[in-house]
Amino acid sequence: MSFSWAKPYEPKSPFMRWLDERLPLPRVVYGAIGGGYPVPRNLNYFWNFGVLAGIFLTIQIVTGIVLAMHYFATTEGAFNSVNQLIMRDVNAGWLLRYAHMNGASFFFIVTYVHIFRGLYYGSYKAPRELVWMLGLVIYLLMMATAFMGYVLPWGQMSYWGAQVITGFFSAFPIVGEPLRVWLLGGYAPDEAALTRFFSLHYLLPFVIAAVVILHIWALHIPGSGNPTGVDVKDERDTLPFHPFYTAKDGWFAGAVLLLYAVVTYFAPNYLGHPDNYIPANPLATPAHIVPEWYFWPFYAILRSFTFDFILPAKLWGVLAMFGSILLLFFLPWIDKSPIRSGNYRPIFKRFFWLLVIDVLILGYIGGAEINPFNIALGQIAAAYYFLHFLVILPLVSRFETPLPLPNSITESVLGAEAVETAPVASKKKRGGTIASATAE
């Protein structure tokens, strides 16, 4: 599970020794996020976002449980229970609700940084394929949870979001429409849909928490990656998680939570849509319906199919949208380059940033109004997204000449300094690789 030099757990008191012999839970925690988990010493700030995602999951669960105490899951009562009872009458209800609303947005922000960190530094590559895939499962669960949560206030965007998203299923031939009716428990979103969404919205975060444990477990088998992508070689390459990374994660979490507080207090509705303060009306669609911002890139892919080609345009849109995420499950085998970190892959690095720009364009298009220019731009951006993963990445990983890797994490951190101060020691420690021979 860990490196040979990981500090073993030593119970500090007779009670802890007694507990350790019966239920070694403190031992597990110590080995996972305590002094017993050695972490590469060269992690940069992008490695803070996994812990941040965990913090926001906790915030969502805590605020959500409290909000559920005041919420009515009925089509008559839902809108008022949120907008009158919780926002005005319940003590501190407004704060809890805004914290939950913006907590969802921040959860997605830190998760997106975390995912793109993984894409840049090749965190999906062997031996961490399952870490990556479990992460994608968490992401899919997050999307389902967020969607159902957005339906609960039963405003116009809630209602029409539910209508459009469950409409995806009707794109599938034959089974589609009965499946949609079964999922909704009716022919359109109504009481049955609202109550089941509430039930599942309460359940799924705990499923996410369980998959997070698997995600961390799978990560701790090979240990954390690092910005060089070079494997840990000896004890000098690592630091114990506690106190070093608990301290770094702690202060960085403080900084991000400050930003979260600023948005929650001063711009709580900035990331939302004003139409959700209009009660749901099944007979009138808002002029411009959009999902929450974190779905915009996928919404743009969905909308970019406007013509039939063998299959109906609608089915293409839905398949492409689901495909854009399912594709990522195959990433460890699409990108065959043995070099993990984008820092040592000059061509890959450029295409990575193009992909970031592409996803930002898709995000913009997904939230924008439909006009011929936006549709065309969205089609180009959607095509490029698939081109990146299906054509560019396999070609780049095949033909790219990577830059020379450092011999070890320690060398990448201390560089020539270590060689100068203790040339003999460092020579003795190193294996005789080609790179080290040329460096000396």
Place this chain on the structure above:
Amino acid sequence: MATKAQSAEGPATPDSNGEGVRRRDFLNVAAVSFAGVGAVAAIAPLFVQMAPSADVLALATTEVDISKVQAGQGIKVSWRKQPVFVRNLTPKEIAEADAVPLSSLRDPETLAQRTKPGHKNWLITLGVCTHLGCVPLGIGEGENKGPYGGYFCPCHGSEYDTAARIRQGPAPKNLVVPDYEFTAPTTVLIGGKGKK
């Protein structure tokens, strides 16, 4: 493992130490299969509880009085919690719909096929876009009817003509004509067939 333990414990019988099928194997397979069928049967209520319940199905018919709807006007009524468009077409709109060659349509249907005999001016369709379920505009006074004079869906830009047939945009099908009948010259019953 069980075979080993048995043969070690007691005198070997022809069933228990042989390599072939034992009577106990049959009992195991039978018991596990029975339990498996039972488990699947137990999942059934968990599955069917999600289908539309009796109170939802009870709202399956709607009666509409269309006597007040003048030519060129339309009304929006609710059926199964979904909007239904009832539109009284003008002769010009009927002529426009009839003039379209069927071969140019994505979902070829004539206006006559989409209306009841003798009531060709009454176009009754679900007000649910066949793309992703938004309510198209064009039934109310002054709403955008789109370039084909029928309905226009603001969500993803599907355009329907005066027979509510899809002409342009992502929607795959024409607006759905629900099951309905004229119970009197000015009264329409929607969803009557589904009622037992």
